[in-house]
Amino acid sequence: MEQEEPVVSLVDVLEEDDELEQEASAVLAASDAEHCSYSQGYVKRQALYACGTCCPPGGAAAGICLACSYKCHEGHQLYELYTKRNFRCDCGNSKFKDLTCKLNLDKEEVNSENKYSHNFFGLYCTCSRPYPDPEDQEDDQMIQCVVCEDWLHGRHLGAPVPESVELQEMICESCMNQNRFLWTYAAHIAVSAPEVKPDSDQINAAPEDPKQESDSDTEPSCKRPRLQGEPDGEGLKEEEEPKGACRLKELQLIGQSRTQSGATFWPSGWRSGLCSCCDCRKLLSEVGSLFLLDEADTVLAYETKGKSLERTNQSTDPLMSALDRLNRVQQLELIHEYNDLKTELKDFLQSFASEGKVVTPDDIRQFFEQQQSRKRRRANGQLYSA
Incomplete structure (x- = not known):
């Protein structure tokens, strides 16, 4: 008995196309495809590309915005960098010897605040390999670290990848060790943390990081989020936190710990659990990680913005408006015509x-002339023939 081929309905096809379009718009729709982003300064988050034709390995790293990838680098070897934060478009500056930006001629020679990595030469992960890698046949997902923004293979993270990882944020082991205070938060907030137990040596001890020390009688206080399950403090509002309150110190004194190795995964909304007192904000600023206090910095927030913009653009699209004015039968006929x-x-x-x-x-x-001829024959009542 022959096995029947799976049947795919028109609805399945349309839904699949719609899903692919949404994924693309999530990344690209929040970036302007017509105008260079340089005039906006260091954009909070945008889709970026690197040009291997203009800036090959061995030279200076440079990144270009979405519009410049279309208008100035058509036909070039481009590396898609997905999105990166606080970046200003380099297209046409001193890093490009033979290319002038077609969209913005008034640019400084370099953008000193931009940060670069091996991603800008098409290399990723701790293994510094391209993606896709023609020499790597293993099926493995790539996950972006929210701190250094490098992409790493799941098998190179030093930790098991949890389910629903697409709804979580990952911080690689290297970034955890460069921001060691995050290990304290990881013991309480991170996903799938190993079993923890109080560390008697740390109870009533001073904080590990001397940068976190402060005199509660002299240092001004900033508001902090309330600990999970913590009472309201007898009517205290967030604006009325006791002087010197620091959530990080409180977590350190609790003494819970976890194995400090491998990447860590963090659930949605975890950033709201970070302390934002004056000392902690100063520490985050010193290590260049102040963005962790900004929940709008996440890729998820950026993608949500992209999808919202795309829906707005579709609602004003003349073609979509015309389609909406057709009745159900006419819409189905048009869809069938399109698929044929x-x-x-x-x-x-x-x-x-x-x-x-x-x-x-x-x-x-x-x-297309044959298509027009067939359409005329059908209009005249003739049979449709191949």
Whole structure:
């Protein structure tokens, strides 16, 4: 008995197309595809690219915005960097010897506050390999660290990847060790942390990091978030936190610990659990991680903004507005026409591929002339024939 081929409905196809479009718009729609972002300064988060043609390995690293990737680097070897924070478009500055930005001529020679990594030369992870890697046949996902923003293979994280990782943020082991105070938070907040127990040596001890020390009688206080399960402090509001209150110190005194190795994974909303007192803000600023207090800094927030902009643009699209004015039957007829055309065009191009022939403009013009001829025959009541 022959096995029946799976049936895919038109709804399945449309839903799959819609899902792919949403994924693309989540990354790109929050970035301007027409205007260089340079005039906006160091953009909080944007889609970025690196050009291997203009800035090959061995030279200076540079990044370009979405619009410049389209307008100034068409046909070049581009590395997609996904999104990065606090970056200003480099296109056409001193790092580009033979290229002038077509969208913005008034640019400084360098953007001194930009941060670069091996990603800008198409290399990723601790293994410094390209993605996709032609020499690596292992099926493995790439996960971005929210601190250094490098992409790492799941198998190179030094920790098991939890389920629903797409809803979590990851901090690689290197960044955890450069920001060692995060290990204290990890024992209380991070996902799938090992079993923890009080450390008697730390109870009633001074904080580990001398930068966290402060005199509660002299240092001004900033508001902090309340600990999970902590009482309201007998009516105290957030603005009325006791002087010198520091959540990080309180967690250190509790004494819970975890193995300080491997990457850590953090649940949605975890940033609100970080202390924002004056001392902690100063510490985060010193290590360049103040952005961790900003929940709008997350990739999820950026993607949500992108999807919202895309929906707004669709609502004002004349083509979509025209489609909305059609009745249900007319809409279905138009969808069927579109899918028939897509199938026939695919078959048409496939015939060239199988014969190793190059598709010329005349071939494409002939294809659409045949489509118009068939449409006229149907309008005259003739049978539709291949």
